[in-house]
Amino acid sequence: MEEELISKKELLDLTGISYGQLYRWKRKQIIPEEWFIRKSAFTGQETFFPKQRMLARIDKILHMKDGLSLDELAEMFSPIPSGQSIRVLDILERNIVSRSSVELAAPYVGQSELYNFEQTLYLYILDQCLLSGEMSLEEGPQLLRTLMEHYGKYEGKNCDVLMIRKMGMSVVMMLSAGSEAFFESGAKIIFRVSVAKCIEELKLKISTL
Known part of the structure; x- marks a missing residue:
């Protein structure tokens, strides 16, 4: 629309x-x-x-x-990530990301007491998608792998992360913000998340840490 x-x-x-x-x-x-x-x-x-x-x-x-x-x-x-690092303890205590999302992401983003902004952003996007109820825990690693492999290619430009599903099979992709995406018949868009909006929300949440 x-x-x-x-x-x-x-x-x-x-x-x-x-x-x-x-x-x-x-x-x-x-x-x-x-x-x-x-x-x-x-x-x-x-x-x-x-x-x-x-x-x-x-x-x-x-x-x-x-x-x-x-x-x-x-x-x-700015859609450019900040250079700030955030303690995992602060992330959890301030309810920025749930413990279940931190634990799910640990094998992919690394298990540490301190995460850089990009790592925290991946956790935050994962958590928002899980909280929406549209993505299952089993699909979480797909989202994380896609973000870690492709987010850096946008070099601070606005981009979106998108999940589509057909006959129970899901695919996660990234594309430029606002660009149109077309799929074969029967494929359903599960969510489309603005990475820039997540960066803005995350910066606001950690600004008072």
Whole structure:
């Protein structure tokens, strides 16, 4: 289903932000360049945005901007993993990832008292997919192997992780964010997870550690 768009004028009226704020956030990459969509309208070329993603992002910015600088906000929303390492004990105590997911992932990401951000991201994505109820414990290693083998190829670019299933057989893949994916008849999309959104959520959760 095609994502609903909102015009720049409607966005500014609805949120109360100024033209200057909007483009300052764009320059700082707090709002991704690809969300600024140029389309033909009866008045000529106009700028539109993915409505729900844009409104959610602006709401977060407005709630966080008093406590964080623009550079800190840019780091928070960047799809590039942070260089921070996180203790497994903190991950568990703060309920960032469940113990069952940590134990399931240990043979793949390594058993350690300290994980780097990418390792923690794999745990977090695994945990979110398991908590959704759409993925079984048996399918978890497929997800982990796919992330570990292919995530680095995107070099900080936005990407999604996708699981499809047909006749009980599942396949996990990665693809560029927003790109269309087509499958043979009978194959069902089980989930499609935005890695950039998971990075943003994880950075927010560990920022208070």
